[in-house]
Amino acid sequence: MCNLWGFQMEKIKIGIIGAGGYGGCGAIELFYSHPNAEIRALIDKQDVDKSISDLYPHLKGFCDLPLMAPDDPDCPEDLDVVFFATPDGVGQKEAPLWLDKGVKVIDFSGDFRFNDLETYMGYADRIGRSQGHVSPKLLPRSVYGLAELHRKEIASSDLVGNPGCFAVSCILGLSPAIDSMLIEPESIICDAKTGVSGAGKTPNATFHYPARYESMNAYKISGHQHVYEIERELGILGGQEIKITFTPHVVPLCRGILTTIYAQLRGGQDLKGVEEAYRAFYKDDLFVRIFGPLEPQGSVNVRGSNFCNISLNVDERTGRLIVVSLIDNLVKGQAGSAVQNMNIMFGLEEASGLLHPGVYP
Amino acid sequence: MCNLWGFQMEKIKIGIIGAGGYGGCGAIELFYSHPNAEIRALIDKQDVDKSISDLYPHLKGFCDLPLMAPDDPDCPEDLDVVFFATPDGVGQKEAPLWLDKGVKVIDFSGDFRFNDLETYMGYADRIGRSQGHVSPKLLPRSVYGLAELHRKEIASSDLVGNPGCFAVSCILGLSPAIDSMLIEPESIICDAKTGVSGAGKTPNATFHYPARYESMNAYKISGHQHVYEIERELGILGGQEIKITFTPHVVPLCRGILTTIYAQLRGGQDLKGVEEAYRAFYKDDLFVRIFGPLEPQGSVNVRGSNFCNISLNVDERTGRLIVVSLIDNLVKGQAGSAVQNMNIMFGLEEASGLLHPGVYP
Amino acid sequence: MCNLWGFQMEKIKIGIIGAGGYGGCGAIELFYSHPNAEIRALIDKQDVDKSISDLYPHLKGFCDLPLMAPDDPDCPEDLDVVFFATPDGVGQKEAPLWLDKGVKVIDFSGDFRFNDLETYMGYADRIGRSQGHVSPKLLPRSVYGLAELHRKEIASSDLVGNPGCFAVSCILGLSPAIDSMLIEPESIICDAKTGVSGAGKTPNATFHYPARYESMNAYKISGHQHVYEIERELGILGGQEIKITFTPHVVPLCRGILTTIYAQLRGGQDLKGVEEAYRAFYKDDLFVRIFGPLEPQGSVNVRGSNFCNISLNVDERTGRLIVVSLIDNLVKGQAGSAVQNMNIMFGLEEASGLLHPGVYP
């Protein structure tokens, strides 16, 4: 195995905590074809001692490691990085143990998406987490794990807060417009449609097949917790406080987030300038693809891949920019971004293990 | 059979032109349980002489009439009303023949949604219909067939242009806000998600099962033809020109339109006032149900029924009204509205034949 | 309201126990358009005091009764019939209380599908119910509620065991062949495919949307409990013990059971004779429709209706009869059959409240 500088090096040794969920499964799938990494430990509170391929039979022969309890003394100590594919609250409690051993940490929850306590507490309010943060001293050390905005900080960090799936979709769809001041910041509306897999593996009444196969709905109208990180990141980029309206919807498909973003263009802006700004902003970002208004934009085109497809449109009649932003919520919206972050943190090719087109139909 | 005044009368004799499409099928299903109407003729260019229950085997035993050619000399003359479940251009050509015989006409296309030629020509531009209108003299006689706005005109009309499915969803979702001047008219954005049945029965690559089951997309961004009638109706109601941004999306389900409507509240408006205005506006409208922000709003709740469910929300942080409007595109969005219009035109109970809850799950 | 003899009579007063499940919901939908019956009490252990239309919002305005606890003292006493839309074990415990008050009982579970204890105990073994039957004295009084086989007994019964959904599909598909001795009884194989709604409303991992939308599987291979009643009914009809192979499968749709039935034709039998036998057997059965080999047989053609569509085919090369039997598992396979039984028990038109074609697409 070679890194960017051509040295032979050993494979990165990986642990996944919360390995039994969709986030863990997605990471395992990606690591199977990653040339420079190998999974050494799968950790979960549930299904301990079962093989991961009993939970996910498609993995049989590809990854048959057993799930270990979080406190299993046999868990390997010499890992290079652990992924917390766990809900809010787990990573902030357990990350210090790993960091102290020199193991890098990538957390899938909101635990490390905000690098100061005050900001975190605003987020904690939104999710009803009254007890605050368990490891507040770690927050300044953490980096928001969206490579397209924070590649450099990620490269030198050992603690990355992987972004929320809706946040990836909205932030990538809006950043160039904010950065180049193309739009009125107070006019931003994000209307997001997500597949069901975003809600995870645990069954509930809302996602029971008969209740869902022929139904769509809005939810958490103007109250979704991802708004907080979207506004935070856009605010930093734009140098001013930004408040958006964000409405998530669930539609009956499995993978994909399509966010339709509306914002008032500033005077003098047109489609041509918008396209140029977006292409310039993402010129070094392999996983962001910019499309014009007439190009194909079905969510299936990013299914199973780490790409974000962005389509740019201008409604001439009302002077609005309309951006359609597409990702696979389980790849670019979760495990794919996490692997991308890991690659950056270890000086590997950023796309290592991520160059799959997905499967169609 | 009784009308509203208690007289015994014969059943209304119905013809359906374009009976073989989803619109025709939907009307046939509704008329089966309509106490005051019976289908006498099914007319279509395709599948002539086949029984409708060969095309739609679920109708076997309920309606087995053959499809007649449009020029079939055996077509009954003494119909009371014909439904044109046909694309743009058919009704405007053939409606005069029926009207001249004293037969009322309800057209499902855009042919009679605009009651003056100039307005129609604006619409014709949008759909690429350069040849104009074949029967322009009929336009002033036509009424826009949305009962909640035009009940009285429909009652005295013999020519009704049934509204577009997206238009029903948007206009019902916005009318009270426009009527009571609750919102800034230039701030309106309608983000619509439709099931696949809205595209009709004819197969094409976009709606082929493997291409669609796991894909969603936006289309005709800022260019959908239904915008025209939405703006027209809202403009009349608001007494001023109104321009909206409207983005339709297709998601992988069969029936349902969910439109999320965003608009800036005018100063001093709040959720309570909005709810009151909506309830007052629709106080006589059986088929519009108003919900507050926390109430359930899955599209399956209107599937197979003629209801429009409207949920009202205010984003306090940005001062925006967010309305979620739900219909079944094939019922309230098409055949159900048509039957409702017919009921009004013939002095029947407006809900006659339409009081079905639908089927769940 | 009129019964078959033209007398005016009051509406039948109905109670539904276990009203909050899919079986209860299906019955409520059917009773809304039933001319001779009305629901007086909805009873459930869960969601007590909630309106049924809070659980099933599509029922709002159609049925808003509250769910009462099973022991609610306010439950009306003067019901005419109660439906136990409950799992095994509930009806056998509570039915005596109702029967003693002169209330007829229709039970959706296996509790009253076998009219002697020995036979029931064989079934109890299959479902792991070691404690036996709570009310064994009622068993001889009970009737197997498949109208096409037991119309007369049902008419004079006050205790009906509504058949299992797979059993309806298999028994209707096989009865004429057994009755006319067209096939070798030991050669019968039933390969059944069911939609997900058959598993009921309670969410679980197997029917979680992401796990199910793109997966099909066989289950309980040669061990499903419905085999027992199928063999029982066919055995009675054929006058000999009959053992079948039955394999259920779940496929990703909501409503429908398609059972493909294979059996060796006896010498001298051909398609023509088979068709004649089937048509003769079901000549008085409105809800069974016989089709030849080339006619359309999608499960959607019975969706939402009480029909069983049977298609007859002969594989000339191997001498096998191949019957395709289609029902909606929630209608003819459950609530529809129950209403049909009630109609028979009360001397009403058998099809009363059941003549709906369903909705397409």
Place this chain on the structure above:
Amino acid sequence: MCNLWGFQMEKIKIGIIGAGGYGGCGAIELFYSHPNAEIRALIDKQDVDKSISDLYPHLKGFCDLPLMAPDDPDCPEDLDVVFFATPDGVGQKEAPLWLDKGVKVIDFSGDFRFNDLETYMGYADRIGRSQGHVSPKLLPRSVYGLAELHRKEIASSDLVGNPGCFAVSCILGLSPAIDSMLIEPESIICDAKTGVSGAGKTPNATFHYPARYESMNAYKISGHQHVYEIERELGILGGQEIKITFTPHVVPLCRGILTTIYAQLRGGQDLKGVEEAYRAFYKDDLFVRIFGPLEPQGSVNVRGSNFCNISLNVDERTGRLIVVSLIDNLVKGQAGSAVQNMNIMFGLEEASGLLHPGVYP
């Protein structure tokens, strides 16, 4: 690149004819991660000069080759192998041109699945191909491309007839039972359920989303053309003529064939012996996985991968073997088998480019 003997060799140069269909797309996806092969030409009658990534936007950046017309003079001459991902009749006409140039051929249709004219003519009858075979002299040179049965012949062949998707599922599910004489050959019944993608990319009324999302059906009962190759292969293996009953069904999912196979066990056979026979038969076959009766068998477990999962069950009550055989119709049922065949024909690792677990959920 290395072959099995460790020599460096150039990448195999591939052409795909009929590249625009699902079969072509599937091959392109597989070749992207194939270490020893690269696509040099994509040929199709339709969409000539378009990039394949315009047809399949998920391929953008992975394969952007243009589609060339079949007679394009610029088509590279120095290919090593061409895949005919085309319907019956194309390969038999054009294959000689390629073979004469020393290019190996793998054909996805029935054109080269039978290595003598008489047998082919029986197949031609089934598909209504009255004109016979265009290149009958090639037939003895062709090999049936199911690696698990014909690995050696494939290795030395330059003309392979890739098997039909249903045939792969049935033959793999039955071969050990036939080979070890475990079952009565005249008792075999194959009940197959396929996803919609098996019907290809061309839209039609049967696979239009609204007509399909909630419907399943049997078709071509006892008349499907794949029966012919199944009986042919099993007959060779069993050393006797074998006639089976085969019923295909379409269910509403995209990828997957689940075939439930029924056959009478011969005296003295039991589950243990059956399992041993199956494991022994497939001991060298990486892509066939044998499961016992209780192990998980959802079709999603093979989705996107080249595996065939076989579950073995015995119905003790009737003495029947019940085999559940699962494949992805587009991978092991088509493009995956083709790549597997190519690997064998060129002396590569048989699994080269095929070791993907697929993606879940």
